[in-house]
Amino acid sequence: MRWSTGRYGTTNEARQPRDGHLVPGVETTWTAGWPAGRVRSVSDGPVSLAVIGDCGADNDQLAARLPAVRAGRWRELTRWPGSYLAIARNGAMLAVLGDLAGQHPVYWRCHDGTVWWATSALALAALDGAPVDPTALAAHLALAQPDVLGQRSLLRCVNRVPGGQLLLADPSGTRTVRFEPTAYEDVDLPVAAATVRAALGEAVATRLDGRPVSADLAGLDSTTLACLAAQRGPVTAVTFADERLRDDDLPYATRTTAAVPNLTHHAVAGTVNTVYYDGLGDLSRLPVTDAPNAYTVTASIKRAVLDTVAAHYPAPGLHLTGSAGDAVLSAPSSYLADLLREGQHRRAWSHAMGHARLRHTSAWSVLGRARPASRTGLAGAWRQTAAELRGAVREWVPQASRPVAWTPLLATADWMSSDVRHQLAAILGGAADQLDDAPTRLAAWSDRQDLNRLGADTTGWRQIAAEHYGVDLVAPYLDNEVIRACLAVPADQRGTPGRYKPLLTTAFTGTGVLPDFVLARTTKGGFNALAYAGLQNNAPVLLDLLGPSSRLAAAGLVTEQPVARILARAAAGQPTAQGALHLAVSAEVWLRQIDTTEPTWWEVDSRVACG
Template sequence: MEPPEPVRPLAEAAADVRRALDEAVAVRTGPGGTVSLDLSGGLDSTSLCFLAAARGEARVIASTWPGRDPADDDLEWARRAAAHLPGAEHVIWPAEESPLVYEDLLRVDDTLDEPGIGVMDRARVLAHLPRLAAMGSRLHLTGIGGDHVAWCSEAHYHRLLRTRPLSAAARLRGFRALFHWPYGPMLRTLADGRSYRRWLAGAAAGLREPAAPPVAAALGWGAPPRLFPWVTDEAAALAAEALAEALAQARPLGPDRGRHADLYAIHDTCRVIRQWDQMSARAGLPMSHPFLDDRVIEACLSVRPQDRVTPWQYKPLLKAAMRGVVPAECLRRTSKAEASLDAAEGLRRHAADLQELWADSRLARLGLVDTAMLKDLTGRPDSPELRTAVLYSTIACEVWLRTLEPSAGGPQR
């Protein structure tokens, strides 16, 4: 699929976005029966629930997993939405029954074609699917993808600063206040005019350097690749060699940073949910993701980036598209829950499983990681170093290597 030029004003494109999303839902509800949908309380899943309920082609079950964080207001917003849903059954699962991040990593036996960080949330993603299937659901719809198509990357402002300097500068000041970007790295990133290939070459030369500040990823070509301290020198040499070989053919996904970042985010998310889809089908209830249908992506990417991403309003495109479909009360939400508390609690509760992973590490057998460092880090689950997902990619590779073994339950390769 060739992405469209992002030139359409929001007011002109909103109806087309609504139509594309409605058609994506219709394809899934048209056969009738019962379908289930996530109803997190966020705008993405809420929009799909109202579109599905309005069509009346299938019985709708709206499914809500409350977060464990007392500050998480998703449940409140899910209840508000459910109160307006005609004929839908709202199921609220007990928060304490929600599996935590890192649960059941030692028992993952899905045969996957590549490592994926989705295994970290595998237990959480699959937990309610057998229950929904028992209630009659033949398909489960998620709001995944809304963050990637209805919103877009702030990196578009690298180009907009050159083409619309006054309005871009004002919005960049707003983003700086919103995300606490320091001036120095922000200005250096905005002044950086390197091509994608030159940027990647520079990143390949700095694999052992400290992680770049978040603003470099937000406004640049992406987060420069970095190696964690527990990656061995042998693995670092292999990574540098692979990047050097890739440089000859390296091409951005789009003509500028913003369009490259948007497409990269979509591709990256699809790699995760492709594996979740394989897992969910095996669990007895297939999942589907209307926001990631081609026509929905095309409609959203056709909109001007300054109309999709702004520091003053969250997801203005989806709000405009859903006006008259989703109650105004639900469109007024300005908060967004995040699951850092659940992840931290999962690390504390399942630290022993991680220690067992490192005790007989397949990555270590290959000479790729220092397990002493990993054991020390995961033995301190409250360490500030673990507040972000620094372990995810390493764990994903370790778990994947184990699933390749015949004893993991998959076919021998």
């Protein structure tokens, strides 16, 4: 695992990360596993700035930001293309800034009178063997929104820096400070399109350093990245083309390859084993990630793609993925609640009719789902959810049939013991009482939560690519500047019914980057067939993972009968709570891994401290 760490304050303990390297110019800061070329720093007397990761700034541009460090203009340190961690010192003051999507998360804790920070929560827990926080894990499973519990991480005694905030330490103490607004000033889609195009182009160009380049070539999002890279050199494009999917990704990929120079295409045929949940009987094949990771469930599919990439690479390089494109380029219909709250009833009705046509339902039904969320804010919604947790367990219905909510209560909440549900309700009620600086729009809140979740998950996929293939996985839609450019466009414009990905198509129409037939595409592939095949093929393994002997069961986070019913529904081919099951399986795998593996994180006086 690549990670970074540092400390603030004096200590008599000579502790440092195992195989760590000091960051030049920034005292008591180390990296582990990062190539030297992606760790850079500049200094001027007591002022220094370091960036770790894919940063599009050269050393002169870094040096030009040292006045911003002196003045505490922290957001200026996050405006370069790429995805990176920034560490700034100004005399006795230290600032650590992660990215907006959680690919470079920041955690911190006090240990032996010193503040330690790291991009790995597990590493900080290993300082003294801090255990998992079961209530925080319950929130992860039941709510799936990282910022609900603020600074509380999944590990006891380890604090997390919430999205859009930085860690600031000085002689007066350690705290988090917001550097990113909770919502952006609205920019109309036609105006924002050019900014989005430029941000994506820079995001791709920043990564192209002479290594071999591969890319997913499937939907509109990944195809855009592949075509942008192909403007600058050869790209090995791959399409997962399992016949069970019955989508049109492969025909579009074939046409695109014929139309775009520098694209070489390879189809990845599915097998009986390229399904969800395959290989979970042997957890040693999966990397230990810093948190439960969704790609645990789909690892066999990702490996099939990377196997094909590796077979056609002259040497390990970088792989572009369209991950998170949906999150920034479009929007779910929950934005209707914002239109209703703001009194835009005519626009809400017009959009509701469009969404109703797509879903073969009525506009009244669509608006009926959105109306409850329009009548409350985030704190009030959390109190309502807390009351729901104290009540009776619900009968399962698809999430899309439930009312829109600021923080939807997932089916996993209904699998928990009564005690855990009440503990989670108490924590959620307390969070509501302490909430400040909350966004006024549901879309702004849910967009940020989705991105933080996707960023953490993509980091797990990146570990699979790096540890097993030596490939750097790149997700440009998760870059700070891409996020800012896209989310400045109001959700009702990004997600307007009747137009597919209007922000991306407007940005690239007439530019010659993508063929016209790609920009006119209105279809998108899905993996439901492979999810159900995996549920059926691997039911015994899943029953064992989530059965009476599971770690989740021991903590009251799942109970046997609800899970057995869900798996029985899946085996019969009936609709089921797929997303909730993915969360539970990923969490169980993670708990087993951290219980049975002992990665070495730290060295103390040449002796290794195990976590």
